[in-house]
Amino acid sequence: MIIRKLFKFENAHVVRRCSTVKCRSSVHGHSYKVEILFESNFLDNGQMVYDFGLMKQNMKDLVESFDHAIALWREDDAEYLRDMKKHSARWVELPVSPSAEQFSRVIFVMIDKLLGLTSKINGEKEVKLHSVIVHETDTGYAQCFEADAYSKEMGDINLCEIDFSPQVKEDFKDRRLWEKILNEETFVNPDSV
Ligand SMILES: Nc1nc2c(c(=O)[nH]1)N=C([C@H](O)[C@H](O)COP(=O)(O)OP(=O)(O)OP(=O)(O)O)CN2
Numbered sequence: 001m002i003i004r005k006l007f008k009f010e011n012a013h014v015v016r017r018c019s020t021v022k023c024r025s026s027v028h029g030h031s032y033k034v035e036i037l038f039e040s041n042f043l044d045n046g047q048m049v050y051d052f053g054l055m056k057q058n059m060k061d062l063v064e065s066f067d068h069a070i071a072l073w074r075e076d077d078a079e080y081l082r083d084m085k086k087h088s089a090r091w092v093e094l095p096v097s098p099s100a101e102q103f104s105r106v107i108f109v110m111i112d113k114l115l116g117l118t119s120k121i122n123g124e125k126e127v128k129l130h131s132v133i134v135h136e137t138d139t140g141y142a143q144c145f146e147a148d149a150y151s152k153e154m155g156d157i158n159l160c161e162i163d164f165s166p167q168v169k170e171d172f173k174d175r176r177l178w179e180k181i182l183n184e185e186t187f188v189n190p191d192s193v
Helices: 021-025 058-066 078-087 100-117 166-171 177-182
Strands: 002-013 028-039 069-073 091-094 128-135 141-145
Touching: 002 058, 028 058, 028 100, 058 069, 058 100, 058 166, 058 177, 069 078, 078 091, 100 128, 100 141, 100 177
Parallel strands: 002 069, 069 091
Antiparallel strands: 002 028, 028 128, 128 141
């Protein structure tokens, strides 16, 4: 069975080297919709694959790290990177360019890591991240599956190369969230949310 939770965020970016002139040459924003799909052949004690409420804790914070922020590609022009960081408290620097495709891969790798580090305490079994869909506009989306997320051809996504601004990290409910993920610390799901 597959279940799906929808998240939303507002983000600004520029996608260098793409064919669409407006997209590659001007900073612009999108109201992103992100669908996270999970699968399992089992149900937990509440007869659910994975309680939607559990997804609104650290998982939601990770996706919303991009909210009201600018997404930067670390290989962009150094002066642009410096200026954007100077004038925006919330930014996220990525090892890949912030196209819908790469956003879906980045979010897949982040959520997959968090899910793997999380002890599930309500009988959840073999819950697997199925895919991540990133809607950049009403008419265009990218869907990332496991093979895409870890594809060498599409560029490695190494979590330690994702840099969140101090403000983004301060806005996490758990200010050490990203540090804990990078250190591979264990998260235990709350028994009630
Ligand atoms: N495969 C992709 N193509 C494009 C991406 C992308 O991430 N992946 N991104 C863009 C731009 O960010 C652009 O702002 C969105 O382009 P587009 O879908 O053309 O947006 P419109 O709102 O103009 O779409 P309409 O369907 O015409 O309303 C470009 N391409």
